[in-house]
Amino acid sequence: MEEDLKKPEIKTKAKICVSGAAETGHCGPGALEIGKEVGREVVNQGAVLVTGATTGFPLWAALGAKEAGGVSVGLSPASTEREHVEVYGLPLDYLDLIIYTGFGYSGRNLLLTRTSDAVIVGCGRIGTINEFTVAYEDGKPVGVLEGAWPTDEVIKEMMAKSHRQNDKVVFDSDPKRLVSKLLTMISESRARENRVYKNLDQVNGQDCESGDCSRIL
DSSP: OHHHHHSOOOOSOOEEEEEOOSSOTTSOTTHHHHHHHHHHHHHHTTOEEEEOSOSHHHHHHHHHHHHTTOOEEEEESSSSHHIIIIISOOOOTTOSEEEEOOSHHHHHHHHHHHHSSEEEEOSOOHHHHHHHHHHHHHTOOEEEEOSSSSHHHHHHHHHHTSSOOOTTEEEESOHHHHHHHHHHHHHHHHHHOOOOOSOSSOOEEOOGGGTOOOEEO
16 A cells, blocks of 8 residues: 555546636736646646636636647536527637536536646636635645736735645646646545545545545445
8 A cells, every 4th residue: 555655646537627817917928828838738748627618818728728639628607508608708619528517607616626636726816716715625736827917926825824724735837847746746646535525425435544545335
């Protein structure tokens, strides 16, 4: 068991969520190319891209993923394709699959982060901060992309004043390094965790780090 923990392997493709602003006027010059580079790196390093099926930074990441020949999945706040396009005004471009949650933005955000093995936070607004805090609270690996935007500094300040530290948050300005760090963290998480969220399924999951990986029906 100890040897397995030293050399963990990802047996299925990792799913990495890219979270970012749908409106990007505050993101500064070069944000489009950086967003595309993030998507390309997710694919080039063997993972599947997951986004909120929206415009702006996540859309640019999806564009980069498709340019690299990869797979991208979107989770929409809408309940149907028509609502997605006509009511929310969201695109269908560059996505191989869209899951229509019907839960609105805040409900979609929860499903988006829990569907993913890790989250990358780019230039964002309040919705991006919401996705960060959900992933932070759930103990998911989070990579914060440093850039011309203020989002990374906002997150650093939040963490400093949160009175709850989290060693699964990493910062980097280079998309390639950031994705690589997250894939290592995903491997480690998959090797030791067996998480079941509290629900009505009468299933009990425990963290393997405590030495008990059992599920009790």
